[in-house]
Amino acid sequence: MEKLRICGGKRLKGRVRVSGAKNAAVAILPAALLTEETCIIDHLPYIDDVKVLAEILSELGAEVKLDSNGKISIDAADIKEYRVHYDLARRMRASYYLLGVLLGRFGKAEVSYPGGCEIGTRPIDQHIKGFEALGAKVELEHGVIKAYADKLVGNEIYLDVVSVGATINIMLASVKAEGVTTIVTAAKEPHVVDVANFLNRMGANVKGAGTDVIRIKGVDKLYGCEYTIIPDQIEAGTFMIAAAATGGDVIVDNVIPKHLEAVTAKLLEMGVEVIEGEDSIRVIARGRPRKVNIKTQPYPGFPTDLQQPMSALLTIAEGTSIITENVWESRFKHLEELARMGAKVKVEDRIAIIEGVDHLTGAPVVASDLRAGAALVIAGLIARGVTEISNVKYIDRGYEKIEEKLVRLGADICRVDSNGEIHRLKLVSSR
Amino acid sequence: MKDNFQETTMFKIEKEPKDTPKDILLTVFDALKEKGYDPINQLVGYFISGDPTYITSHRNARAIIRRLERDELLEELISFYIEKNKDI
Numbered sequence: 221m222e223k224l225r226i227c228g229g230k231r232l233k234g235r236v237r238v239s240g241a242k243n244a245a246v247a248i249l250p251a252a253l254l255t256e257e258t259c260i261i262d263h264l265p266y267i268d269d270v271k272v273l274a275e276i277l278s279e280l281g282a283e284v285k286l287d288s289n290g291k292i293s294i295d296a297a298d299i300k301e302y303r304v305h306y307d308l309a310r311r312m313r314a315s316y317y318l319l320g321v322l323l324g325r326f327g328k329a330e331v332s333y334p335g336g337c338e339i340g341t342r343p344i345d346q347h348i349k350g351f352e353a354l355g356a357k358v359e360l361e362h363g364v365i366k367a368y369a370d371k372l373v374g375n376e377i378y379l380d381v382v383s384v385g386a387t388i389n390i391m392l393a394s395v396k397a398e399g400v401t402t403i404v405t406a407a408k409e410p411h412v413v414d415v416a417n418f419l420n421r422m423g424a425n426v427k428g429a430g431t432d433v434i435r436i437k438g439v440d441k442l443y444g445c446e447y448t449i450i451p452d453q454i455e456a457g458t459f460m461i462a463a464a465a466t467g468g469d470v471i472v473d474n475v476i477p478k479h480l481e482a483v484t485a486k487l488l489e490m491g492v493e494v495i496e497g498e499d500s501i502r503v504i505a506r507g508r509p510r511k512v513n514i515k516t517q518p519y520p521g522f523p524t525d526l527q528q529p530m531s532a533l534l535t536i537a538e539g540t541s542i543i544t545e546n547v548w549e550s551r552f553k554h555l556e557e558l559a560r561m562g563a564k565v566k567v568e569d570r571i572a573i574i575e576g577v578d579h580l581t582g583a584p585v586v587a588s589d590l591r592a593g594a595a596l597v598i599a600g601l602i603a604r605g606v607t608e609i610s611n612v613k614y615i616d617r618g619y620e621k622i623e624e625k626l627v628r629l630g631a632d633i634c635r636v637d638s639n640g641e642i643h644r645l646k647l648v649s650s651r
Numbered sequence: 652m653k654d655n656f657q658e659t660t661m662f663k664i665e666k667e668p669k670d671t672p673k674d675i676l677l678t679v680f681d682a683l684k685e686k687g688y689d690p691i692n693q694l695v696g697y698f699i700s701g702d703p704t705y706i707t708s709h710r711n712a713r714a715i716i717r718r719l720e721r722d723e724l725l726e727e728l729i730s731f732y733i734e735k736n737k738d739i
Contacts, residue, residue, distance in 0.1 A: 430700025
């Protein structure tokens with residue numbers, strides 16, 4: 221099993237370029253199956269989730285060419301398969317988007333219950349509610365979600381909870397349905413807008429994405445297109461937090477500052493300097509940050525995906541911070557690992573109380589999910605001594621070239637393979 | 652061979668658009684069109700949601716549109732529309 225080894229205490233300094241948004245990519249790639257023409261998608265993060273998804277699309281019969289520069293070509297002209305088996309679906313949470321896509325294209329879909337990070341119960345009842353409202357019959361049999369419809373007909377769908385997954389899945393299923401579909405209480409996250417943009421580039425008629433009401437007028441046919449994915453707000457936020465945590469001075473390039481307003485606001489509250497450029501953000505930190513309280517919310521609130529990285533920063537803040545996790549029920553597992561590094565934390569239900577300490581100390585720790593892994597990386601960068609993070613597979617699912625990017629910023633981080641051999645990146649140039 | 656480095660050279664630098672609502676809207680409109688989008692659809696999406704995801708990064712349009720607040724751009728559009736149509 222691979223590990224990341226970090227020798228902490230180095231101040232991050234320099235520029236880092238953010239990759240394409242993972243959460244947009246995992247919905248846009250399946251969406252390319254809605255047309256028989258070729259889609260070319262650029263600025264993808266070359267991460268495990270994207271590689272797995274490319275494999276799944278290939279297994280379904282699409283001709284897929286993915287290159288390591290983040291460009292993919294998907295030709296789904298000949299796909300006949302509408303079933304996604306357990307061994308593929310379990311490898312990523314976002315495999316559930318194939319339900320909406322295959323239902324939209326073939327009027328039938330069978331997808332094994334999805335896998336993904338364990339951060340609490342993640343029901344897909346709102347997705348199913350949406351499909352049923354469009355006229356599909358949906359049943360769960362032997363761990364497989366089966367959806368069938370003679371034809372899908374637009375409807376008004378009121379989501380009981382704000383769900384990014386359900387909003388996107390209903391958009392995917394209804395884009396070729398008869399009539400108009402309206403999603404009320406839709407999620408407003410940037411990747412919902414990115415998916416809507418992609419669908420519109422394919423010839424769909426989706427309006428209102430980014431607000432809480434989305435209207436989709438069904439069209440008969442979708443076409444191939446070229447599309448560029450937006451920058452990853454979570455990766456950007458992770459580097460901003462890492463810069464703040466190490467007392468660093470980092471310019472995070474290729475970002476949409478608007479998407480990071482919640483993080484920026486909290487860092488400013490902590491006494492960190494944040495300077496917004498047109499497509500970059502500079503974070504300058506000196507000394508220990510001040511305590512701050514965080515409540516995770518759907519966009520534009522503070523993103524749950526950055527709660528864990530932020531908690532690592534709060535372990536060394538001056539004073540006691542309170543985090544309320546309003547989105548997922550089990551997203552504090554990483555705090556036990558942070559406690560091993562000297563953090564003073566207490567968890568009660570969905571609330572974590574973090575009493576800032578002067579410093580953390582390096583320790584062997586285990587990543588329990590993707591963003592927990594990011595939190596441990598930040599903790600390792602802060603800590604005195606060596607931190608070894610196991611279960612790196614989670615981090616690789618969502619962060620492209622994380623070691624390389626951190627090494628360029630001055631971090632002392634390397635990968636240790638399953639034989640215990642150390643792989644230290646040698647940088648040819650500073651950029 | 653003559654050393655051209657000694658001679659005066661003309662550089663052509665692309666002008667940044669002025670930060671007037673008109674220039675911003677036209678620049679963004681052209682950039683969206685060039686990338687194959689329906690510019691009206693994208694601009695409407697931006698105005699109602701405030702999300703710059705609607706605006707392409709092509710020709711720096713995503714940054715350019717944020718040089719003015721949405722209300723300032725909308726004001727220009729509505730004023731222009733009313734001005735053009737009030738006597739019809």
